[in-house]
Amino acid sequence: MKNINASIDIDHVLFRHDIAGSKAHCRMLVATGILTAADGEAILGGLDQVEEEIARGEMAFDPALEDIHMHVESRLRDLIGEAAGRLHTARSRNDQVATDFKLWTRAAIDRLDADLQAFQQALLDRAEEHADTLMPGFTHLQTAQPVTFGHHLMAYYEMIRRDRGRLADCRARLNESPLGSAALAGTSFPIDRHMTAAALGFDRPTANSLDAVSDRDFALEFMAALNLAAMHLSRLAEELVVWTSAGFGFVRLSDSFSTGSSIMPQKRNPDAAELVRAKLGRVNGAYQTLLMVMKGLPLAYSKDMQEDKEPVFDAVEAYTLSLAAMTGMVQDLRVDAAKMAAAAGAGYSTATDLADWLVRGANLPFRDAHHVTGRIVKLAEDRGAALEDLSLADMQAIDARITEDVFSVLSVEASAASRTSFGGTAPRQVRQAIKTARQALTAR
Numbered sequence: 001m002k003n004i005n006a007s008i009d010i011d012h013v014l015f016r017h018d019i020a021g022s023k024a025h026c027r028m029l030v031a032t033g034i035l036t037a038a039d040g041e042a043i044l045g046g047l048d049q050v051e052e053e054i055a056r057g058e059m060a061f062d063p064a065l066e067d068i069h070m071h072v073e074s075r076l077r078d079l080i081g082e083a084a085g086r087l088h089t090a091r092s093r094n095d096q097v098a099t100d101f102k103l104w105t106r107a108a109i110d111r112l113d114a115d116l117q118a119f120q121q122a123l124l125d126r127a128e129e130h131a132d133t134l135m136p137g138f139t140h141l142q143t144a145q146p147v148t149f150g151h152h153l154m155a156y157y158e159m160i161r162r163d164r165g166r167l168a169d170c171r172a173r174l175n176e177s178p179l180g181s182a183a184l185a186g187t188s189f190p191i192d193r194h195m196t197a198a199a200l201g202f203d204r205p206t207a208n209s210l211d212a213v214s215d216r217d218f219a220l221e222f223m224a225a226l227n228l229a230a231m232h233l234s235r236l237a238e239e240l241v242v243w244t245s246a247g248f249g250f251v252r253l254s255d256s257f258s259t260g261s262s263i264m265p266q267k268r269n270p271d272a273a274e275l276v277r278a279k280l281g282r283v284n285g286a287y288q289t290l291l292m293v294m295k296g297l298p299l300a301y302s303k304d305m306q307e308d309k310e311p312v313f314d315a316v317e318a319y320t321l322s323l324a325a326m327t328g329m330v331q332d333l334r335v336d337a338a339k340m341a342a343a344a345g346a347g348y349s350t351a352t353d354l355a356d357w358l359v360r361g362a363n364l365p366f367r368d369a370h371h372v373t374g375r376i377v378k379l380a381e382d383r384g385a386a387l388e389d390l391s392l393a394d395m396q397a398i399d400a401r402i403t404e405d406v407f408s409v410l411s412v413e414a415s416a417a418s419r420t421s422f423g424g425t426a427p428r429q430v431r432q433a434i435k436t437a438r439q440a441l442t443a444r
């Protein structure tokens with residue numbers, strides 16, 4: 001029973017939040033005349049000492065004392081005696097743990113938001129540096145149209161922007177204080193829940209005591225947002241794995257983010273990227289675990305809910321590490337611009353530009369232009385040549401309306417530079433996007 005019942009191995013990390021909640025509660029009990037000022041002072045002084053002891057690693061955790069809430073109270077009793085027992089007036093561990101976990105989650109969101117902003121900064125810096133660096137854009141991982149590396153990195157900037165938005169939404173919704181909901185029904189003591197809510201930085205107290213002690217939506221919503229964020233990192237991680245492979249050779253990870261092989265001296269393995277790709281599994285596991293813990297629980301608190309913290313703590317650690325590694329990889333990676341540009345021109349990536357030229361320069365309907373371009377690509381393929389290596393006569397033999405001007409759109413540079421539509425890959429547009437992003441980043 002002792003071992004299945006205890007959560008101290010996991011929830012000891014909540015100690016600072018637990019003590020902050022207790023202090024707010026204590027001050028409110030004094031302000032409302034429920035506790036004497038003398039008891040209040042003894043409790044606040046004792047809580048300071050308990051916090052220092054735990055921070056210094058001096059507290060021995062004992063499964064018989066179940067959780068962090070009991071450990072703090074028990075130590076407080078050792079230190080200040082009877083007054084310690086008055087702290088739990090008008091409170092239950094049910095509203096206490098909900099409050100602690102919300103405070104922890106809110107702090108985690110704030111930390112992650114700062115980390116995500118640093119990652120966006122890294123993406124912007126590298127995107128600016130590579131606003132003109134050509135690379136193949138892919139669909140189906142088949143060469144599609146030329147893009148710039150800066151444009152590609154800015155795609156991730158946008159994903160992270162949405163990730164931060166989702167975390168901010170989650171933070172706003174979670175920021176209501178459960179404290180004072182007591183076990184489930186509220187309390188007969190004349191407490192002031194608005195006071196404790198404000199003291200702990202909450203926007204307001206929760207409106208329903210049953211909901212307050214049985215709600216873990218905030219943690220689930222956090223995990224849902226983190227799943228999307230981790231999925232974004234895993235996609236970039238996969239691209240790094242592909243781009244660093246010999247077949248691509250687009251980028252090289254720094255020594256700090258690659259490892260060697262114990263048997264093959266030439267190897268530079270992208271271990272960090274592979275681990276980032278894999279960590280999403282843990283983050284997704286946390287979401288599933290918590291959802292299954294909560295499924296079908298009758299109101300209000302059930303002990304099942306003690307299983308809520310371990311997966312969330314694990315997921316946050318996994319994601320935080322992934323984000324730090326990804327930020328480092330992006331900051332350090334070396335780009336082989338020549339290889340990228342060569343690949344950008346391979347696979348007839350400017351065929352769409354030829355078709356577009358036929359529409360604009362020779363007034364063909366796009367469907368016909370597509371057909372004519374297909375025949376020209378086939379001819380180039382048969383000769384093992386690039387599109388711009390065909391002669392005007394070769395092309396005119398397929399469609400007489402083609403003129404010398406067509407050669408102006410067949411190069412990779414011209415192709416990328418021509419994509420000037422809003423949000424397009426033209427270096428001019430990419431620089432504009434970076435500028436807008438920099439302004440947004442400093443405005444927040």
Ligand code: ARG
Pocket residue numbers: 007011066067093094097301303305306307
């Ligand atoms: N250790 C518990 C948890 O993490 C604290 C709340 C316990 N409440 C109770 N009535 N047993 O959920």
